[in-house]
Amino acid sequence: MGPPDPRPRFEELYTEHYAAVSSYVQRRTDHPDDTADIIAETFTTAWRRLADIPSGDQARLWLYGVARRTLANHRRGESRRAALTSRLREELTDWTDPMTSLVPETTRAAFMRLSADDRELLSLVGWEGLGNAEIAKVLGCSRIAVRQRLHRARKRLSTELAADDGDLNRYGARAVSLAKESL
16 A cells, blocks of 8 residues: 555645635735745745644744745745836846937838838847847757848848948948948
């Protein structure tokens, strides 16, 4: 005969302590979805560590400890997500604000008229600084295919730029050199 089935013990713990753990978590969260996630994670941990859970009322205290650590992890994750959101918002503001951007509006407009595939390819080169071999790995194609696609994307960008303004010199020497580098 094998080891005893752990389900009855878990079901007993869950039934006996769910209300207490739920109340504990609800008083410490602001959103019902967060509450549900933390309760689920607490009882998932209890299932995985069923052999470590003491018996009797000590089980409730053990579950409170798990819930407390789960809440702390959740708060750290929220803090990281908030910081990331703020940083991304600043980066997007820099991209969309013509006063803080080095890219002239006509160049940005020409870039945005390209297909999503062309924009991604040119972004991998210009923003991410990847070479053809690296881009090939990202896109899952050969270096030759990247070279051909990149050549075509640059030509299409050149055509779009020429449609807006054939004379890049009005943007200054830096814009002319950047445009020539991309072609």
